[in-house]
Amino acid sequence: MVDVARARRVMGIETEYGITALGQPVGEELHPMQLSNHVVKAYAALAASQPADWDYETETPLRDIRGFDVPRAQADPEQLTDNDLGMANVILTNGARLYVDHAHPEYSGPEVTSARDVVIFDKAGDAVMARAAERASQSLGRPVRLYKNNTDGKGASYGTHENYLLDRQTPFDRIVTQFSAFLVSRQVFTGAGRVGIGQSSKTAGYQLSQRADFFEAEVGLETTLNRPIINTRDEPHADAARHRRLHVITGDANLSEISTYLKVGTAALVLQVIEAGTLKSNVRLSGPVTAMRTVSHDTSCSALLELTDGRRLTAVDLQETYLENCRQLVEQRADTFTELALMEAKDLLARWQDCLDALRSDPMELADQLDWVAKLKLLESYRRRDGLGWESPKLAMIDLQYADVDPRRGLYSALVAKGRMQRLVSDAEIELARIAPPEDTRAYFRGRCMEKFGSAVVAASWDSVIFDVPGRQALQRIPLLDPLRGTREQVGEIIDASSTVLDLVSALGR
Amino acid sequence: MPESEHSQRRTRRHEEAEETTEPGPGAAESAHKAELDTEVDSLLDEIDDVLEVNAEEFVRSFVQKGGQ
Numbered sequence: 001m002v003d004v005a006r007a008r009r010v011m012g013i014e015t016e017y018g019i020t021a022l023g024q025p026v027g028e029e030l031h032p033m034q035l036s037n038h039v040v041k042a043y044a045a046l047a048a049s050q051p052a053d054w055d056y057e058t059e060t061p062l063r064d065i066r067g068f069d070v071p072r073a074q075a076d077p078e079q080l081t082d083n084d085l086g087m088a089n090v091i092l093t094n095g096a097r098l099y100v101d102h103a104h105p106e107y108s109g110p111e112v113t114s115a116r117d118v119v120i121f122d123k124a125g126d127a128v129m130a131r132a133a134e135r136a137s138q139s140l141g142r143p144v145r146l147y148k149n150n151t152d153g154k155g156a157s158y159g160t161h162e163n164y165l166l167d168r169q170t171p172f173d174r175i176v177t178q179f180s181a182f183l184v185s186r187q188v189f190t191g192a193g194r195v196g197i198g199q200s201s202k203t204a205g206y207q208l209s210q211r212a213d214f215f216e217a218e219v220g221l222e223t224t225l226n227r228p229i230i231n232t233r234d235e236p237h238a239d240a241a242r243h244r245r246l247h248v249i250t251g252d253a254n255l256s257e258i259s260t261y262l263k264v265g266t267a268a269l270v271l272q273v274i275e276a277g278t279l280k281s282n283v284r285l286s287g288p289v290t291a292m293r294t295v296s297h298d299t300s301c302s303a304l305l306e307l308t309d310g311r312r313l314t315a316v317d318l319q320e321t322y323l324e325n326c327r328q329l330v331e332q333r334a335d336t337f338t339e340l341a342l343m344e345a346k347d348l349l350a351r352w353q354d355c356l357d358a359l360r361s362d363p364m365e366l367a368d369q370l371d372w373v374a375k376l377k378l379l380e381s382y383r384r385r386d387g388l389g390w391e392s393p394k395l396a397m398i399d400l401q402y403a404d405v406d407p408r409r410g411l412y413s414a415l416v417a418k419g420r421m422q423r424l425v426s427d428a429e430i431e432l433a434r435i436a437p438p439e440d441t442r443a444y445f446r447g448r449c450m451e452k453f454g455s456a457v458v459a460a461s462w463d464s465v466i467f468d469v470p471g472r473q474a475l476q477r478i479p480l481l482d483p484l485r486g487t488r489e490q491v492g493e494i495i496d497a498s499s500t501v502l503d504l505v506s507a508l509g510r
Numbered sequence: 511m512p513e514s515e516h517s518q519r520r521t522r523r524h525e526e527a528e529e530t531t532e533p534g535p536g537a538a539e540s541a542h543k544a545e546l547d548t549e550v551d552s553l554l555d556e557i558d559d560v561l562e563v564n565a566e567e568f569v570r571s572f573v574q575k576g577g578q
Binding site for chain 2: 018019020031032103104151152153154156158378381382385393394396397398400401408409411414418420
């Protein structure tokens with residue numbers, strides 16, 4: 001039985017990776033979709049994964065949380081993510097989805113319930129992509145490079161999306177009015193760092209975030225055009241009567257484990273405060289879209305942002321406000337946390353505070369913790385040694401290569417190898433997570449089914465697995481509407497004891 | 511007085527000797543900084559080895575086209 005009083009926050013991260021193939025193509029140049037397709041297929045072959053269709057039945061990309069559906073005919077084609085275009089799609093044994101999204105290979109990590117697990121499964125995605133790129137390079141006869149970044153610096157941006165399951169009862173306008181300023185100000189520790197200012201890098205320089213310049217609205221449904229700070233897609237992948245899924249599209253793809261940990265851990269805590277309705281301060285920004293850029297373009301982290309009540313605060317001050325509110329919530333409602341969740345919450349509060357203190361005194365103190373600072377320090381070393389201006393292509397190259405997923409070339413990996421980046425998790429944990437699912441969500445059932453009965457899975461999605469069972473006429477659809485059901489505790493023994501898929505569905509009472 | 515001069519010089523020499531055998535904090539800092547610079551330089555050298563050769567060409571050709 002799930003202890004409702006100690007409910008856990010279900011969350012995860014999905015990332016589109018930048019992609020390029022070097023060398024002269026033999027014959028026609030590949031369309032980026034085809035190239036991405038090669039990458040996903042290469043990993044599927046490597047992992048001996050069975051291809052399965054994606055079950056689009058419960059997807060609703062045009063449903064708006066504000067209570068309406070965008071008519072299909074009026075939608076931009078890019079919004080129709082529930083179309084099966086025949087591109088490669090693999091459900092991995094760790095419960096993640098690996099597929100082609102628009103023109104990028106995308107890894108959607110499995111649902112987890114702790115920030116630390118988000119880090120582990122996010123890094124597992126990088127490991128998946130590193131192997132996929134290597135295998136695709138071999139099969140295409142050309143080097144394929146994958147980057148965990150969010151822009152090509154020429155006007156294109158691609159996303160890293162966080163997902164947080166919310167209680168449906170929380171009024172959505174409260175999310176807009178109380179969460180926007182959090183997303184704007186958190187760039188001081190979530191930024192991955194970027195060489196170039198403006199969507200097309202027209203101005204030379206350095207900024208905190210890869211994504212900030214691409215936001216044009218405060219609230220909206222789209223993720224690829226007129227990007228909003230608060231996204232309203234209402235596609236909970238769960239019981240819609242109980243849950244919404246907050247789809248956060250402002251985040252950068254982080255290489256730093258601490259950046260990712262703080263990014264999702266603090267967001268989950270703040271959402272808890274917002275759901276509890278206990279946020280005590282006004283945090284409404286006068287111009288959130290402009291403020292998004294102001295924060296990102298200020299490496300001193302001291303620019304003032306105007307609030308609707310006329311106060312002017314720095315991003316760090318705003319974060320401090322959220323932190324104080326979260327600390328109160330954790331103190332007052334400690335009994336609603338599981339033991340592990342409480343430990344993690346306390347660790348997050350301490351790290352969050354240390355980070356804000358360091359940002360106030362000198363952001364460069366965080367060069368071994370945060371992506372944007374680590375990258376800036378590296379770039380500044382090059383600028384000093386070689387006398388380079390910010391317009392130098394070499395600096396843009398370093399920016400890009402910081403995010404190369406191949407550990408032999410990636411500059412983030414080089415810093416890690418030199419002991420210059422603090423870590424939170426081990427290589428062994430990441431390698432296990434590349435293969436095995438988390439144990440405390442429905443991703444366990446999905447992942448174990450792919451591992452053990454993959455050849456019988458016709459299709460799957462976040463909230464279903466569909467089996468073709470020998471001896472049964474109809475396909476068997478196992479619904480997984482509750483993200484906290486299908487855990488190891490609940491189904492581990494059944495899966496272990498089943499030697500055939502028929503055993504499994506019979507044991508599940510189907 | 512020659513003797514006091516002598517003792518002064520001895521003291522000075524003693525200080526000098528101390529400085530060379532046991533560097534003060536200032537010297538330690540600059541030695542540490544030199545060490546760091548060498549470390550940074552060696553990191554940059556290593557990175558130079560893995561950086562794509564033609565940065566300008568590479569960066570220019572890195573374009574992410576739309577999916578549709």
